[in-house]
Amino acid sequence: MAFREFDTPQLSRRSLLRGGAYLGAGALVGGLPFAGAALAAETSWPAVTKLVTDYVGSRKLANIVAAMGRGQMPPEVIAAGMQTIGTTAAADIDSLYRIYSMTKPVTGMATMMLIDEGKLGLDQPLAEILPAFANMQVQKTYDGGIGAGDLEPAARPVTIRHLLTHTAGIGYTIIQKGPIKTAYEDAGLIAGQVSKLPLPAELGRGKPVGSLELFADGLAKMPLVAQPGTRWIYSMGLDLMGRVIEVASGMPFDAYLKQAIFDPAGMSSTFFTVPASELSRLTTNYGVVGGQLLPIDPATNSIYADKPAFPFGGAGLVSSARDYDRFLRMLLGYGAIDGKRVMSELAVRVGTSNLLPDGVDLKGTWVDGGGFGAGGRVGLGDQAGTYGWAGAAGTVGFVDFRHQLRATMMTQFMPDSTYPLNDGFRKAVASDLVAMAGR
Structure with missing residues (x-):
């Protein structure tokens, strides 16, 4: 990866340019009927579609929404299930999800913007x-x-x-x-x-x-x-x-994110606190206990409807598949989206490159064999050009610069280790990319 040779105390714009039951009162819902949003008969992403329909159709999960995009084209949406089991509101690209650690790349890119402006130094x-x-x-x-x-x-x-x-x-x-x-x-x-x-x-x-x-x-x-x-x-x-x-x-953290990223990128559905007017779009977060889904943060009584103790830059955001796709599309556009520049191309290139200190021990970690950029994992070797991260309730989002791909998957279940969904999603995306290349 490029942009590794930063050994000065400050990383200025100039140097950047050189660098090239116990769950509470919720009722057991595993036996309630599941219903899915209609899926297109034909899709460019058959493996992703199968993954979505298999998980929701087998009642393992209440819903999944995937937003798949190439270049700056609009995303193709693959969705199934209801926002809350037993209700009639279908999950779609505008449904709201707790994205937890997918907040980290957003905070990382905000940091890169301040480095680019000379207000911070990488080292x-x-x-x-x-x-x-x-x-x-x-x-x-x-x-x-x-x-x-x-x-x-x-x-x-x-x-x-x-x-x-x-x-x-x-x-x-x-x-x-x-x-x-x-x-x-x-x-x-x-x-x-x-x-x-x-x-x-x-x-x-x-x-x-x-x-x-x-x-x-x-x-x-x-x-x-x-x-x-x-x-x-x-x-x-x-x-x-x-x-x-x-x-x-010189600004509150949440206000800075709104002014610097959310507003210019057109991310109008990304919040630390879900406004009352938008709560009808919020999904329910479920705990998986004994193969059953129990609501641990019901949409009707969510902790995300209240102001948090402070804005959690590592795990605090609620967003939609549409909004996170816009964030990824901005990165894939090297800082620009819909003709508007949100951050510099150089700041994106550096933030999505391998920024790990030389000699750092990765043995046995989630990033073993890869690198890490500004808040997200960076692929190396045959995975070079990828950047992204996942969330504790089953969400994941990443870009692949080599294939001009962006991929977002939203769902809500904890613990996320219950199912191999994250790995399954990545494999399904890769399978579909191979099929596209063959066609």
């Missing part, structure tokens, strides 16, 4: 923006003790690059174990939300602090779980970037 120390992150301490043993004797000084500063690529050594309540996980939870360093209903620990996220500033200040007091720049560890780095963006832009 700028985080402490220059948030001074509390100077002189960080690090656990000597990953997920070990957090007492003074269990810690050592950070060997190097945490940088913006580290935050974007999950190499800062910051942990995650959904990943860490032991004392550091407990310390995060006790301090309200929670980066996401699931439901108003009481949930088991594996699905719930806890109660977060009340602002991005408090989140950043609290995280600065915690030890890192690994030395910065040495290991890929899925983290709250992109949530912390929300506070960095606030300071660098």
